[in-house]
Amino acid sequence: MAALRLRRPSGPSRALVGRAFWNLVDQAISSVTNAALSVVVARSVGELDFGGFAVAFTVFSVVVGLSRNMTTSPMLIRFSGAGRDEFDTAAGGALGSALCFGFAAGTGSLAVGLLLGGVVGPSLVALGVVLPGLLVQDAWRQVFFAEGRAAAATLNDSVWAVLQVGAVALLLLGEQVDTAPPLVLAWGGAALGAAVLGRWQSRARPRPSAARRWLHDHRDLVRLMIAEFGTQQGAMQGAMLVITAVTSLQVIAVLRGSQVLLGVMNLLFTATVSFVTPEFARRRHRLSVRQWTLGAIGVFVVVGGASAVWGLLFLVLPDSVGRSLLGDTWDGVAAVLGVAVVQQVVQNIGSGPAMMLRAMDRVPVTFRLNAIQSPLAFVLGVSGAVVDGARGALVGFALAYAVVSPFWWLRLNREARRLADGGAPEAADVPAALDAPTVLVPVPRRTTAVGRLVYVVYNVNDPAVHRRVRMLRRGGVNDLVVVGFRRSSEPVTEIAGAPVVDLGRNADGNLRRRAVDLVTTRLRQGRWARTVGPASVVLARSFEALVLADGFRARHAPGGRLIYEALDVHRAQIGSSLSARALRGVEARLLARTQLLVTSSPAYVSEYFSTLGRPLPPVVVQENKVLAAELDPGLLARLHADRNAFRLWDGPPWRIGWFSQMRCARSLELLAGVCRAFPGHVEVVLRGQPIPELVDRLHATVAATPGMVFLGPYDRATDLAAIYADVHFCWGLDLYNSGTNSDWALATRLYEAGTFGCVPLGQAGVATGDWLATRGVGVLLEEPFEESLHAWASGLTRESHAAARAAMARLPLRAFVDTDDESLGFVRRLYG
Known part of the structure; x- marks a missing residue:
């Protein structure tokens, strides 16, 4: 792409x-x-x-x-x-x-x-x-x-x-x-x-x-790399010291002299490491076995070939050149220079696979091979020095590298195949229904996930759940099972190619019914858990899902990682009531058993989770950005070429769009009020799904307000560009749970608007307002909102809109859109 x-x-x-x-x-x-x-x-x-x-x-x-x-x-x-x-x-x-x-x-x-x-x-x-x-x-x-x-x-x-x-x-x-x-x-x-x-x-x-x-x-890497560094340095420097003790200063002088002469190639080697590691690491999930092998061969050809040419150059140059560089030591070095060149070339045979394995994040493999190679070089180098002085030491070193080099290449091939295949476990015990799900969303060949991921959710009909599943698929999770309740009358059988285990129908607003369903499902866990099978990662979306996921992980996936995805906090968990404190206590205990906390805004951590009174697991802030994979490639190309590709004509009238889920009655009244106060100057377009208790009020308000229209639900996959291209501004305020959730969240429509260059209206002093203020974009409104909104509308001109639009266009598209690389990074964090 x-x-x-x-x-x-x-x-x-x-x-x-x-x-x-x-x-x-x-x-x-x-x-x-x-x-x-x-x-x-x-x-x-x-x-x-x-x-x-x-x-x-x-x-x-x-x-x-x-x-x-x-x-x-x-x-x-x-x-x-x-x-x-x-x-x-x-x-x-x-x-x-x-x-x-x-x-x-x-x-x-x-x-x-x-x-x-x-x-x-x-x-x-x-x-x-x-x-x-x-x-x-x-x-x-x-x-x-x-x-x-x-x-x-x-x-x-x-x-x-x-x-x-x-x-x-x-x-x-x-x-x-x-x-x-x-x-x-x-x-x-x-x-x-x-x-x-x-x-x-x-x-x-x-x-x-x-x-x-x-x-x-990163202690897993750090411990091994420090041990590997110590092993390599200790073996080589220790060999030099022991050779000095068991032979003579002349022998060590010849060895050091040959190192000095050929040491210029260390510059090339170090530069190659600095170049190869990040270049291949950033592509690790896109490369085939053949490409990894060719990369290793390329490293050997460059580094080994340059070492050979450099050494042979001194073999054909007059002795006066070597003597001018090394003085009296040159005579001894000249006698063993051919062997030294061979030794350096042989040493570099394994350097290509070693760099590739590091780029694959396979440091345990390189550590094990170096744990064999370094002591072997020490033993054979010292033994060779005892037998035949400097020449024998060089032969011993070369022999050690020659013995181990084939294993570097074999392990490279093995790890490259594992990476290309996703490292999938044997599926003999996986239920047939889940064995080979049909992939409806194109999944990249690159794979970061090893083992099954079970995604436990409380509403499989939630569009945000579908977006997350698509992100997991794009991130390389090929073995994915969704477990959850539904709001629809008919079961959902799959999401983006991932099979769904149906836990039955529940209700949104009926907390008593939801609690009963939760307890019943937890008690009957064995029935659906056997269908799901074993898991490497159990991802729970919401507090209620965490209750189910914790029980499943404890009994059916004891070695798996439990991850809490908390993108919302229910109002029942907030406050000083006995029930709220009890719910927070349960949540804190469950959170202590997780390996990762995923949230969409840092405010959830600072304002809520940090107040639970227990140490938090590592936190990943995964913003609710638009997935690039959901957008048409041609549309993306237009956005890359011109961030104002979907700009609407200049007003007036100036159109404000309120999209996605509509749940805030106060927002409805504010938008209706600005329409009435500025007829012909401001219009409002509503699209999406209002919550049930707002439906009648919304229709009545729209009917009574000239300039306000409600166009119903939309298909996010096909209509996103069209609905944002039809407005100048996006309503980003949410006052539904003012003081708690609404203040902490970074809404999806913030990123949707930014993708298409639409200017967001946000509330100052909350997470959305802070996000906009930090980047110097958008329009910030303050209490009293009616006065603030009307003051802004009265001063709205083509120049002010053009300036606000230009500020949005200066932000890179990646501020609003997650590419496959971000999906891969997210999945990598989930799997640890």
């Missing part, structure tokens, strides 16, 4: 090449910046001071590796393809975690430096002061890579380089620098300046308060 892409459809291949190019340039700048610092320090201080600096720089190298694995690597793997808002939240958590870790590591470095003193201590103290800036600057680079904005990372690193050159130049010109700490401070201070620039370059902002939640939510 190319029309869903919010970027201009100009040369995606060229854009991909551009990102690869800027990745490489950025890595070169970053590497040169760090190398330049080492050169300047080496030329400015004595040997002992340089040794102290080397210790501090080694500490930095370890700390930045730990920081990436704790903070930004989970973001690269899991959020590179996320929607804008979800990515900004993730980036804020990663950046905040990097900042907190920087302060913690910096404090440790500072304390150790003060205790050590001597030549090492001052360098560690200086490093401790600048570590927060260094780690946040590095985190910004990873954020830009995850966004596909490698050019922004290059700009940030370039500014760091310029600031560093300026600061170091001032130090060297101003006075004689004969110790390392001032240069370390200049280096880190420049990084802090670049980190500040990063905040200006991005919508995201570091959120230290989210660090604990970030580490908790």
